[in-house]
Amino acid sequence: MFNKEIESMPEKKMKELQLERLKWSVNHAYTNVPFYKKKFDAAGFHPDQLKSLDDMKRVPFLTKQDMRDNYPYGLFAVPLSKVVRVHASSGTTGNATVVGYTKSDVNVFAEVVARCLAAYGVSENDVIQNAYGYGLFTGGLGLHYGSEKLGALTVPISGGNTPRQLMLFKDFGTTVLCSTPSYALNVADYIETKMPDFKIESTKLRVGVFGAEPWSEAMRAEIEKRLKIDAYDIYGLSEVIGPGVSCECSAKSGLHVHEDHFYVEIIDPDTGEVLPEGTKGEIVYTSLTKEAFPGIRYRSRDISMLYHDNCSCGRTLVKMEKVSGRSDDMLIIRGVNVFPSQVETILMEAEGTEPHYQIIVDRKGSMDDIEVMVEVNEKIFSDELKVLNNLSKNIADRFRSVLGITAKVTLVEPQTIPRSEGKAVRVVDKRKI
């Protein structure tokens, strides 16, 4: 463990630490950000009323829209002279959401990422090739600073240029790859189709650190098999800090939340009511130590569940289930809740199709129409029409049996579906409701 005292702290002691830090954080936001003061006052809440963790349920939520409305610096709680870095999300559906970090925030960010890497069995003896995009996206710099904090040799290659990535695997003796899980599969595809003589076994690669998009257990199995590595989930969101909010450990089941820095709750996404441990719902985050950009009860839209399970790794930190989808990515198709991760599992199980797919939902008349586009690679291609027709039919059948919805399956050429080095666009909702 990178920080044994915190990571194995008894639950009760952790709760005391959280309450103490919560009081500071909520007061910090109220005192220094007019937006919070206005919002809290309107809700009849004052930071002095925060006497126990349970009182958090009285605090109003922060939404992505609030962040957009206060673009760019409206939610910062310190003068800009104290801010040393900003990150921002892409802003494809409105203003970008901008977050700021003081020197201390940058240190916290590095610390939680270093804890994650240590939880995957990575140490200063490793060579970490960081293929997350460097830039406004938190992935690149987040992993970079965490890797340096751990003391590992850090290769800041950024995303893309797969031939160069492979060359550095060999030349630099890379042992750890950090990227999105879909990029890891791209690398495996590239080796198979373009560089059949490249033997991944001949490299020292042993660990993959994957995050920034939801991925299924089936996808983990495929990445591990094809790249001959242990693949671990790293979770985070820029609104909270970036990657490192939580991480898997050697148990590869559930992610430990770094709850000394982030207080987590699960709520019912429809009513906003707090749900007990062991219940699925939307995760809500409150920063406990962040100076520049305190986030108080930020609605993540990520769907998960919190639990304690006496983890075999020795960490006592609360666990969250691997995120199964986002409440705003969740599609309601003809009344059925569908998460992209379910679609991924269906595709992986139908003839081993890799999950380069996109779901397009449209409304024709009063009926929702779902189309699943699947890229045809050499593994599933056949010169016989009946084989490809069967593949479409199998996928459509599984949609019907698993999700209870009728989908049109369209097979498309490779590289048809947009995929960035960052997040893959899995769902296009064209419905105008």
Place this chain on the structure above:
Amino acid sequence: MNVTQLSAFVSNKPGHLQKVLKALADENVNIVTLIVAETSDFGILRMIVNDSERGLKALRENNITCSVNDVLALEIDDKPGSLFNALDVFAKKNLNIEYMYAFTEKRDGRAVMIFRFEDIEAAKNALADSGYNIVRKIDLIGENK
């Protein structure tokens, strides 16, 4: 004789077939004959080319999904009833033809048919068993290979 067929996956949209043809043209790969099996969304382009290995490489480098496999090439008389007679051999042995197509060019006044079987050896044996001596080793793919 066995002939190597090159197949490619092509979306059924304007310009997509050209992408395949350009990839082959750029590598100086000549198409001897071809057929497209189409659906409303996509087509499977099957081709006999003068250099299937180079063709496969060219398509892969252009991110076109493709494969190669063996098909049976059969030379028959270009006159009424000869295709019927040839197919009779397969029907009698209960061998299903997955698909077939013809060469565009005649060879010495004879037609060349391409057959795709699940089991190409069984089809060849059937022809031999029936004494149907119509298989001829012909130069299918031109002078440059």
